[in-house]
Structures are given as structure tokens and as C-alpha cells.
Amino acid sequence: MEIIIVESFDEAGDVAAGIVARAAETDPELTLGLATGSSPLSAYRALSARVDAGLDLSRASAFALDEYVGIPADHPASYHEVIRLEAVLPLRLDPARVRVLDGRAADLAVECEDYEQAIRDAGGVTVQLLGIGTDGHIGFNEPTSSLASRTRIKTLTTRTRLDNARFFDSPDEVPRHCLTQGIGTILDARKLVLVASGDHKADAVAAAVEGPLSAFVPASALQLHADATVIVDEAAASRLR
Numbered sequence: 512m513e514i515i516i517v518e519s520f521d522e523a524g525d526v527a528a529g530i531v532a533r534a535a536e537t538d539p540e541l542t543l544g545l546a547t548g549s550s551p552l553s554a555y556r557a558l559s560a561r562v563d564a565g566l567d568l569s570r571a572s573a574f575a576l577d578e579y580v581g582i583p584a585d586h587p588a589s590y591h592e593v594i595r596l597e598a599v600l601p602l603r604l605d606p607a608r609v610r611v612l613d614g615r616a617a618d619l620a621v622e623c624e625d626y627e628q629a630i631r632d633a634g635g636v637t638v639q640l641l642g643i644g645t646d647g648h649i650g651f652n653e654p655t656s657s658l659a660s661r662t663r664i665k666t667l668t669t670r671t672r673l674d675n676a677r678f679f680d681s682p683d684e685v686p687r688h689c690l691t692q693g694i695g696t697i698l699d700a701r702k703l704v705l706v707a708s709g710d711h712k713a714d715a716v717a718a719a720v721e722g723p724l725s726a727f728v729p730a731s732a733l734q735l736h737a738d739a740t741v742i743v744d745e746a747a748a749s750r751l752r
């Protein structure tokens with residue numbers, strides 16, 4: 512695992528954007544793995560600047576990591592809407608090539624199987640962007656998720672629901688369930704790029720990077736990956752030895 516410690520969130524985004532941009536220059540038809548939440552925002556901003564400067568992502572495909580169950584796709588906190596506003600529009604991705612799990616599908620298990628198949632049909636994910644939860648989750652794979660898990664329905668922990676309450680009008684509105692790529696699904700991506708910023712992420716980063724491989728810290732699964740880069744600002748790196 513490569514650990515890159517930078518001074519600021521913006522610098523973290525710039526480094527992550529550089530990795531994605533190099534992959535896209537090598538293969539304009541690459542498949543991106545998109546995260547939501549705050550962590551990837553500086554990377555999307557930096558990538559968007561590169562797109563404005565001529566980087567072409569219009570032939571890329573993309574898959575989001577996860578989605579809440581039960582809220583409409585146009586709800587401001589739904590990951591359909593977040594991916595549309597934070598990634599598809601600024602990166603000028605082709606919306607027809609971008610897929611987000613449907614958390615209102617009639618059969619959620621079938622939706623998850625179809626999603627796995629669609630990723631396989633796309634040839635797998637070339638570069639997967641990741642954030643990390645304060646409890647060490649990646650995607651919405653909460654602690655004790657199987658390190659071999661595939662895309663499926665999960666229950667959000669109280670901690671994650673509280674962490675994400677800022678995106679909703681009230682904490683009660685945060686859905687209790689989600690669909691998420693599994694840890695095994697994430698590990699299939701050819702390159703993983705995790706961005707973490709702020710001292711509230713410092714314990715999770717230290718446990719993921721320097722702690723034992725454990726289902727209690729889903730992000731520790733990155734230790735199993737041959738090409739994983741963790742980009743952290745100084746606050747998020749503050750508990751590393």
C-alpha cells in the first residue's frame with residue numbers, strides 16, 4: 512500500500528485526480544469507480560479542472576459504490592443525485608455510461624446481481640475512488656462485513672447514520688438500509704485510491720493502514736490489494752506511527 516501524506520484536502524484531491532487522469536490518458540474507455548460523501552469532492556474538483564483543460568472522460572464508464580434504499584433518485588441526498596451533480600456534470604461523463612445502484616428496485620437482490628454482472632461486462636473497474644467512514648467502512652461495508660462480500664443490501668450503523676445526517680433535513684430521515692458493492696467487489700478493481708481528510712478520520716486511517724487485517728475495520732482489506740494508494744492530509748495522518 513502506498514501512503515501519500517499531503518498538507519491539505521485540496522492537495523489530496525489533486526493527487527487523486529492525477530492518478531485518475533493518467534489512467535484515462537492511457538485508456539480513454541476506462542471504467543471509473545465513484546465514491547460519494549465529502550472525501551472525493553476535492554478529487555472531483557481537481558478532475559473537473561483537468562477536463563476543462565482538455566482531459567476527455569466522455570468515453571469512460573462509471574459505477575457508484577453504493578446507494579441508500581428507499582429514497583427517490585432525485586432526493587438531494589440520494590447518491591444518484593450526488594453522482595450526477597458532483598461527478599457526471601463537472602467531469603462531463605456520458606450519463607448513459609454511469610450506473611448507480613437502484614435503491615428502489617422491486618427486487619433488491621436481483622438489482623445487486625445485475626450490478627455485479629454489469630461491472631464484469633464493463634471489464635471491471637480500472638480505478639476505484641474511496642472514502643473511509645469514521646468506523647473504518649468502505650462503500651457502506653460496515654464493521655464485520657465479510658472481506659469477500661459482493662454487492663448486497665446492508666443495514667447502516669447508528670454511527671454512519673449520524674455521520675451522514677448532515678445531508679438530510681433530520682437524522683431520522685437517514686435511511687436504515689443501503690445497497691453497496693461488497694469488499695470483494697471493491698478489491699476486484701485494478702487500482703484503489705482512498706482519500707481521507709480531517710482528524711475525525713485519523714483513528715480509522717491508522718487502523719486500516721497499520722492495524723491487523725480485520726472485518727472490524729473493512730478498509731484494512733486494502734492491505735490485500737496489490738495497487739492501493741491512500742492519500743491523507745496531515746490531520747487524517749496524525750495517528751499513523
Ligand code: F6R
Nearest residue numbers: 546547548549550642643644650
Ligand atoms: C460513499 C461511501 C462511503 C464514504 C464514507 C466517508 O459512497 O462509499 O464509504 O466514503 O462514509 O464519507 P465522507 O467522505 O462523507 O466522510
